[in-house]
Amino acid sequence: MSQFKIRGGKPLKGDIVPQGAKNEALQVICATLLTPEPVTISNLPDIVDVRKLIDLLAALGVKITPHSPNEYTFQADTIDIDYLYTDDFRRRGAALRGSVMIVGPLLARFGKGYIPKPGGDKIGRRRLDTHFDGFIKLGARLRGNPGENFYGVETHSPLQGTYMLLEEASVTGTANILMAAVLARGTTTIYHAACEPYIQQLCRMLNSMGARITGIGSNLLTIEGVTSLHGTTHRCLPDMIEVGSFIGLAAITGSDITIRNAGVPYLGQIPSVFRKLGITLHIIGDDIHIPPHDHYEIDTFMDGSIMTISDAPWPGFTPDLLSIVLVTATQARGSVLIHQKMFESRLFFVDKLIDMGAQIILCDPHRATVIGLDRRQPLRPATMSSPDIRAGVSLLIAALSADGTSIIQNIEQIDRGYQNIEHRLRLLGADIERIP
Structure with missing residues (x-):
């Protein structure tokens, strides 16, 4: 060491x-899983947590093209969803707190998302309940044994938009639910949403990909679901x-x-x-x-x-x-x-x-x-x-x-x-x- x-x-x-902003980078990198088209993100910080997340997406099948240490193009057109069942995924996912935000995009696009209990800072409890409560309200079913520290959500039919009042204004929880809701059928309303600049940036990036999100910058987000998203370019704050x-x-x-x-x-x-x-x-x-x-x-x-x-x-x-x-x-x-x-x-x-x-x-x-x-x-x-x-x-x-x-x-x-x-x-x- x-x-x-x-x-x-x-x-x-x-x-x-x-x-570039670490917390924003982790969110927008996960959002690239929502489309099979190329997404280019610049001003990414060249730090361990970002590199770990990029490596995790590469192992999942995302094509990654580095243009510099701070700019990458991601294309998620050949995702290996079976990778989620492997020991390598459990090892990589458990090493990074931000890995939890792949669940929402995978659930929206492929009908399933799993994550081992993520790691990160030892600064106290960071519950995942807000994330999974939101997924369940959208129509997903919870899978997993808390004793195994491995969690998942699945759905055999398209996610359905709904109203939800979050228990806490969780930044990663809001981001995860938001990314699931953009491809859900109908309208989703998220009240008591986090409204940090990084959430605002995620919303703007998703809208540039074809999503329909209003209320950006407030704690009340309204998402009109769309059938698909396309590629875009984005720069982190x-x-x-x-x-x-x-x-x-x-x-x-x-x-x-x-x-x-x-x-x-x-x-x-x-x-x-x-x-x-x-x-x-x-x-x-x-x-x-x-x-x-x-x-x-x-x-x-x-x-x-x-x-x-x-x-x-x-x-x-x-x-x-x-x-x-x-x-x-x-x-x-x-x-x-x-x-x-x-x-x-x-x-x-x-x-x-x-x-x-x-x-x-x-x-x-x-x-x-x-x-x-x-x-x-x-x-x-x-x-x-x-x-x-x-x-x-x-x-x-x-x-x-x-x-x-x-x-x-x-x-x-x-x-x-x-x-x-x-x-x-x-x-x-x-x-x-x-x-x-």
Whole structure:
């Protein structure tokens, strides 16, 4: 297993461009299964999770033509549906959380879809009930034994459009049900749907393929089923999580960084939340400039009470950036309560930050109070292991702030979500190397 060796404690400077959006990429790649015609997708992030999904589709029979590490053409005209019964499929599918989103397209087009219990981050429970409840409402039958961790849905007649109220605004659940519904007979209405920019992008891509989806950007989607879809071209948005990561990195290291082509119209509350930490952001067109900060002070609420930053379904603040906000707050002036509502294990990496000298009180699995050090005391270097993608990058940011040499192990987790991160940080002046 590889590790990063980081010599931190110095400011960085320069421009950086965010990669394509990981969460969008996993959805739109799965959507290529809905048509036998070619679909070309550009601005895909060259990361482990995307490459694993591409390999899974290739094993399923999809013809894949790479044009660059970030652009591929997919043609699903010779799908081997029997591959779903193989041990190789179980192995590949279980290694990737995003693999669950092949079920909806396969069910819609071939009448069956299976998936082993998918892997991914160890950040708490991520239920699949929303996905399969939606498939059942469309007319599919559930197959599988929970004890075997292998699930499937089948139908011997075309899926039928219906009304459904989702139990939770699950992003992957909404995407999966949406992809099944576009080829169903009649009208499907999905209420309490996720409405993240990545879902909006999926809807636009499907409409460009001939689907009929309205209500895009809201939590009420209406899908008029069609008999078939055709090919298209699609470009992924910039990754908002990378944008937020680079904002936090610039602030905590006192760096002068400009994020180019940041996809500002799609960032939602991200700029305002970092401004609540006292961070100055200059938005110029589609670029974000973060000037050097000697100090940054956390706001309080109007009555003077401690600021609380929490996650919520879009347009609320994304849970993927709470780890970054928490690390950034460790060197701010003031205190903040971080409330991670969605996942009960995502804050468990704070013990590593405490070992580095951060003042953090882990109140319970969902809440942590950060007492900012206001740069009076730099974080100490440490040897630590990355538990998941976002915590891993948070620890990387902390190490770049720490005065000394840190080691981050299990960086394969970081590679799952961040493209060639050490090279891109070195271009800003970071002293970081990958050690096999």
